[in-house]
Amino acid sequence: VFQEMFKAECHFINGTEKVRYMQRYFYNRLQYAMFDSDVGHYVGFTPFGEKVARAWNSDPVIMERRRTAVDWLCRHNYEVDA
Template sequence: QAKHECYFTNGTERVRYLYRDIYDRQQLAHFDSDVGVYVADTELGRPDAEHWNKDPAELAYRRAQVDTFCQSLRGGG
């Protein structure tokens, strides 16, 4: 399972995007736009996080979600 979340602070001035990779109700790894890379939350998630962090296209895609996915939630265009 994957969860995508946007956090808006200071009105909508500051936006944080969070992607969570979840298996069997346990978060294995996550991407936080404030950090800019994937972080393993468990040893099981470490290989995936390392793999995704080596892929420039994947990182660029996730980093852009602040302006694409989150923008659609706040009604901007």
């Protein structure tokens, strides 16, 4: 059985004063790529992950969506749930 998993995480410090958004990608429990809003781009951890990270980082639409997720996803959901 092969398993691919994607996780989106919002980390909050002092309410919404400091927010960090992360997207992590796994294949068979091995993380192969990640986006971290503190870093500002995708990072690959395997040869395949490096390849997809380069492709995603070169797409301005994908990068704009990831870089703004702190506001439209994390802060928005914090206010809805609070």
